[in-house]
Amino acid sequence: MSMGKLAGRVAIVTGGGNGLGAECARVLAEHGASVAVADVDGDAANRVAESISAQGRSAFGYRTDVSSEEDVKAMIAQVREKFGRIDVLHNNAAVLNADQRQRDRDLVNLDMEAFDRAMAVNLRGAVLCTKYAIPVMLEQGKGSVIFATSGLGMQGDMSLTGYATSKAALMMLPRLVASQYGKKGIRGNAVQIGLAPQHEMPAPLLEIMRDNHCTAELGTPRQIADVVAFLASDESSFVTGTTLVADGGFSSHTPSLVAM
Ligand code: ADP
Secondary structure, three states: OOOOOOOOOEEEEEOOOOHHHHHHHHHHHHOOOEEEEEEOOHHHHHHHHHHHHOOOOOEEEEEOOOOOHHHHHHHHHHHHHHHOOOOEEEEOOOOOOHHHHHHOOOOOOOOHHHHHHHHHHHHHHHHHHHHHHHHHHHHHOOEEEEEEEEHHHOOOOOOOHHHHHHHHHHOHHHHHHHHHHHHHOEEEEEEEEOOOOOOOOOHHHHHHHHHOOOOOOOOOHHHHHHHHHHHHOHHHOOOOOEEEEEOOOHHHOOOOOOOO
């Protein structure tokens, strides 16, 4: 029997096959949760689930395209069947795409297909997973739904129009979950990240990033996953409808214009 602040809980992490999502899946499992790793890349989801299982913890992979209602319905039903309950849904799946950066640019040059895909995965996907997970949580009278938002949904950007728009819209979701289902024991919150901490960055960009963080170091995936684990657990039982910003102060800080 696992001990920890998520012992006995069941958590779904979408987009859990890679990057931040994979780290969140690992950390939730470390705190005792059984984790359903759902990703459109089924092999990646299985690899993460197997590596968690190899540590003596409980995880299972699901090939799920979160933008597909059929996929989401089936995944939620399978998780419930396998684990018996759903306590935590972390809506992490997203597309940003380096190649999309070339196509989904400023408004005038916007590639509508890329825009639609970003909205379908990042926004519609989170809405669909929430729509189908909440009825299971309502039966339990308890649940925590988490959304992955971004500083790019707060401040304008030269490109990534679809990503930024979808992340801005996503900021409404924790508030809706909190308002609509709070009395029934379900909490909704978001974790807002800055530049995804695990991504390789060119040296000049890295320097600008370092200059504009309030912390001594840039973030790590673990630091984001720790916030997700907090929002998932009873440690945050009075926190709902809000966004916890975990970006090392990047979005709270005015860039220094005068060299010191
Ligand atoms: P980051 O870690 O910066 O958030 P990654 O690209 O490493 O970004 O991770 C995003 C994850 O989301 C990937 O594992 C990817 O396969 C997954 N993903 C992308 N689109 C979908 C989708 N439609 N349904 C489910 N998962 C998706």
